[in-house]
Amino acid sequence: MRAAWILIPLLGWGAACSNPDDRITLHVFATSSLTAAFEEMSEAFEASNPDVDVVLNVAASSTLASQIRDGAPVDVFASADQANVDKVIDRVIGEPSVFATNRLQIITEASNPLGIETLNDLADPSVLFVTCDVDVPIGAYTAAVLAKAGVTLSPVSLEENVKGIVAKVTTGEADAGIVFVTDVLAAGSTATGVDIPDDLNVIASYPIARLSNDDEAEAFVRFVTSSDGRAILEQFGFGEA
Amino acid sequence: MLAVIATAFFALPFVGLLWRTPWSDVADVITDQSVRRALWLSIQTSVLATVFALLFGVPLAWVLARVSFPFRSLVRALATLSMVLPPVVGGVALFFSFGRRGLFGQYLDDWFGVRLPFTTAGVVVAQTFVSMPFLVLTVESAFRQFDIRYDDVARSLGATRWHAFRRVTLPAIRPAIIAGVVLAWARALGEFGATITFAGNLPGTTQTMPLATYLALETDPGAALVLSIVLIVVSFAVLIGLRDRWLGNPNEVTRS
Amino acid sequence: MTLHAAIRVRRDRFDFEASFQVNDGETLAVLGPNGAGKSTMLRCLLGLTPIDVGRIVLNDAVLDDVDTDVFVEPDKRRIGAVFQDYLLFRHMSVVDNVAFGLRARGTKKHESRLAARSLLERFDVDHLADRFPSQLSGGESQRVALARALATEPRAIVLDEPLAALDVTTRRAVRDELRRFLDGFAGPRIIVTHDPMDARRLADRVLVIENGRVSQVGDIVDVIRHPASPYVAALFGDES
Numbered sequence: 070m071r072a073a074w075i076l077i078p079l080l081g082w083g084a085a086c087s088n089p090d091d092r093i094t095l096h097v098f099a100t101s102s103l104t105a106a107f108e109e110m111s112e113a114f115e116a117s118n119p120d121v122d123v124v125l126n127v128a129a130s131s132t133l134a135s136q137i138r139d140g141a142p143v144d145v146f147a148s149a150d151q152a153n154v155d156k157v158i159d160r161v162i163g164e165p166s167v168f169a170t171n172r173l174q175i176i177t178e179a180s181n182p183l184g185i186e187t188l189n190d191l192a193d194p195s196v197l198f199v200t201c202d203v204d205v206p207i208g209a210y211t212a213a214v215l216a217k218a219g220v221t222l223s224p225v226s227l228e229e230n231v232k233g234i235v236a237k238v239t240t241g242e243a244d245a246g247i248v249f250v251t252d253v254l255a256a257g258s259t260a261t262g263v264d265i266p267d268d269l270n271v272i273a274s275y276p277i278a279r280l281s282n283d284d285e286a287e288a289f290v291r292f293v294t295s296s297d298g299r300a301i302l303e304q305f306g307f308g309e310a
Numbered sequence: 311m312l313a314v315i316a317t318a319f320f321a322l323p324f325v326g327l328l329w330r331t332p333w334s335d336v337a338d339v340i341t342d343q344s345v346r347r348a349l350w351l352s353i354q355t356s357v358l359a360t361v362f363a364l365l366f367g368v369p370l371a372w373v374l375a376r377v378s379f380p381f382r383s384l385v386r387a388l389a390t391l392s393m394v395l396p397p398v399v400g401g402v403a404l405f406f407s408f409g410r411r412g413l414f415g416q417y418l419d420d421w422f423g424v425r426l427p428f429t430t431a432g433v434v435v436a437q438t439f440v441s442m443p444f445l446v447l448t449v450e451s452a453f454r455q456f457d458i459r460y461d462d463v464a465r466s467l468g469a470t471r472w473h474a475f476r477r478v479t480l481p482a483i484r485p486a487i488i489a490g491v492v493l494a495w496a497r498a499l500g501e502f503g504a505t506i507t508f509a510g511n512l513p514g515t516t517q518t519m520p521l522a523t524y525l526a527l528e529t530d531p532g533a534a535l536v537l538s539i540v541l542i543v544v545s546f547a548v549l550i551g552l553r554d555r556w557l558g559n560p561n562e563v564t565r566s
Numbered sequence: 567m568t569l570h571a572a573i574r575v576r577r578d579r580f581d582f583e584a585s586f587q588v589n590d591g592e593t594l595a596v597l598g599p600n601g602a603g604k605s606t607m608l609r610c611l612l613g614l615t616p617i618d619v620g621r622i623v624l625n626d627a628v629l630d631d632v633d634t635d636v637f638v639e640p641d642k643r644r645i646g647a648v649f650q651d652y653l654l655f656r657h658m659s660v661v662d663n664v665a666f667g668l669r670a671r672g673t674k675k676h677e678s679r680l681a682a683r684s685l686l687e688r689f690d691v692d693h694l695a696d697r698f699p700s701q702l703s704g705g706e707s708q709r710v711a712l713a714r715a716l717a718t719e720p721r722a723i724v725l726d727e728p729l730a731a732l733d734v735t736t737r738r739a740v741r742d743e744l745r746r747f748l749d750g751f752a753g754p755r756i757i758v759t760h761d762p763m764d765a766r767r768l769a770d771r772v773l774v775i776e777n778g779r780v781s782q783v784g785d786i787v788d789v790i791r792h793p794a795s796p797y798v799a800a801l802f803g804d805e806s
Binding site for chain 2: 132135197199240241243
């Protein structure tokens with residue numbers, strides 16, 4: 070009788086434990102500007118693939134590339150620029166494909182209290198401008214835009230990723246930054262965007278790459294580039310590939 | 311056996327670090343201007359933070375140890391809270407209270423034109439915030455253990471309270487003060503989370519060694535290794551320099 | 567010159583009251599069981615514990631007067647003290663210990679040390695001048711403590727259990743030394759002790775405190791002959 074008291078809970082526990090082979094975990098590394106879009110993307114993918122769990126890791130593309138280089142388990146990598154995919158090209162399976170584009174925009178606090186209208190306005194010494202280091206995609210793109218416009222700025226801080234810029238500006242800590250239009254959109258009423266003229270702007274191309282042979286990885290990439298995936302991206306303000 | 315494991319636990323990471331360091335690149339990295347700037351900034355800010363911790367921490371420790379007042383435990387808990395908090399949380403707290411739009415920060419800006427975030431002063435504030443508790447706790451404990459009768463003796467001999475404090479109490483707790491200073495300085499030097507959240511990250515102004523090391527890890531791991539070695543060497547040098555001589559018992563000083 | 571004291575201290579359940587007087591050249595021994603209030607009394611005289619009722623006057627200087635709200639800080643009272651366990655400053659050398667009082671009053675280091683050394687000579691411990699308290703024996707520590715208290719030329723002197731820290735063999739010799747020293751001190755002297763032998767050998771008058779009240783005071787000889795309480799009788803039991 071005593072044995073039964075031990076066996077029954079054990080069996081119950083054994084039954085409750087799901088067979089690990091039944092559920093698949095998909096590790097998706099996505100750049101910061103894709104935060105909201107890829108959260109919805111993952112939910113949609115899980116909805117049509119019930120046995121897949123998408124684990125989303127969001128950070129600056131450069132941070133993600135670094136983690137991948139150090140051997141982090143990853144199935145899919147969506148970056149904001151090709152440069153960071155190139156850093157891990159030896160782990161990429163097949164060819165990366167561009168799945169979305171983005172443009173840059175100046176971001177200020179809600180209702181733009183300082184009345185910033187052009188890139189030149191950012192050069193005013195009293196304006197606290199923040200950006201990212203150049204190995205973060207937005208940092209590189211910003212440098213390119215400023216070079217095109219012939220404007221030199223002295224940022225007061227180099228944030229870790231584009232969301233860091235958004236945070237500093239929306240809390241009023243910094244006066245302005247340059248981010249993606251999708252980020253301004255995502256910030257909603259807490260921020261105001263100021264357009265950058267097309268001739269000075271850059272088009273950011275977002276490549277997506279497969280880093281594992283799992284079928285699910287390929288399925289995910291296909292989903293992102295499908296019409297459903299593109300609809301989600303469009304909803305968040307991304308441009309066509 | 312357990313002691314051996316404990317020692318290994320502390321030693322092995324350093325062995326690994328030394329093993330992977332690209333020794334041929336060391337010279338290049340060390341002479342890089344951004345590295346020198348980060349190191350100099352770290353030293354300046356951590357020393358200043360330690361000085362503030364000492365200036366404000368010793369009186370606070372004395373009050374906590376000797377004066378009984380309502381909510382004393384609460385005050386002590388507050389003073390040492392930043393020690394148990396994750397540094398980032400400390401940074402967030404500083405951000406929302408002393409940032410430009412912070413509860414107190416906005417007055418700092420409006421009335422005095424003083425801005426803390428994105429400045430070296432902000433780095434010192436962040437470092438002081440996280441390191442002072444170490445000094446307060448160490449020194450308070452020493453004050454408590456100090457026999458107050460020595461104070462009575464000094465006063466009966468004609469010493470004012472201040473004279474007695476300076477000549478009798480402080481020298482007697484010198485080992486604790488030194489230990490507190492070292493702990494506080496080490497904590498300030500290694501401070502990262504609160505610094506990057508509150509002060510920001512800009513080479514030369516707010517990019518201290520820990521920040522530089524963390525960021526280098528992404529772009530240039532070899533440089534990160536070298537930066538780590540530099541930090542370790544500097545810290546080690548200070549700790550070795552102190553030795554038991556200073557941390558030991560003042561009675562044991564002998565004169566010829 | 568005299569030391570007058572009429573003090574009352576009330577703290578929670580502790581209630582102590584005593585009135586007494588000690589003249590120049592007179593040694594008063596204060597005896598009593600533990601907790602009776604002897605140490606409190608000393609602390610009041612020194613200004614380390616405030617009194618609730620009464621006054622303390624040394625010669626013509628009022629040190630403490632509750633009615634007129636006069637309170638002289640401990641560092642200004644000019645009453646020398648030797649504490650139980652001597653409490654020499656462990657981080658200072660012997661000469662610096664003795665010089666401490668002088669330095670605290672503003673005398674320069676060099677002069678203080680000179681004065682300290684000559685005082686140590688008087689006590690025959692000048693050879694210990696550069697040693698540290700941890701290196702001294704009990705008897706040596708006592709002499710240094712005395713020298714330290716005398717360095718500031720106090721007008722009265724109080725000693726709290728000056729021999730308690732010594733072992734039996736040393737105690738007798740040191741007691742005799744202490745006697746000689748006390749004889750040479752001009753002002754009023756008070757010794758707190760639990761040892762009736764100390765009272766016999768060192769004091770002219772005795773004050774006995776029990777339960778916070780003075781149970782007997784008077785010439786040592788009279789007290790021994792006519793004990794006023796069982797405690798006093800037991801104290802000097804084998805003497806009469």
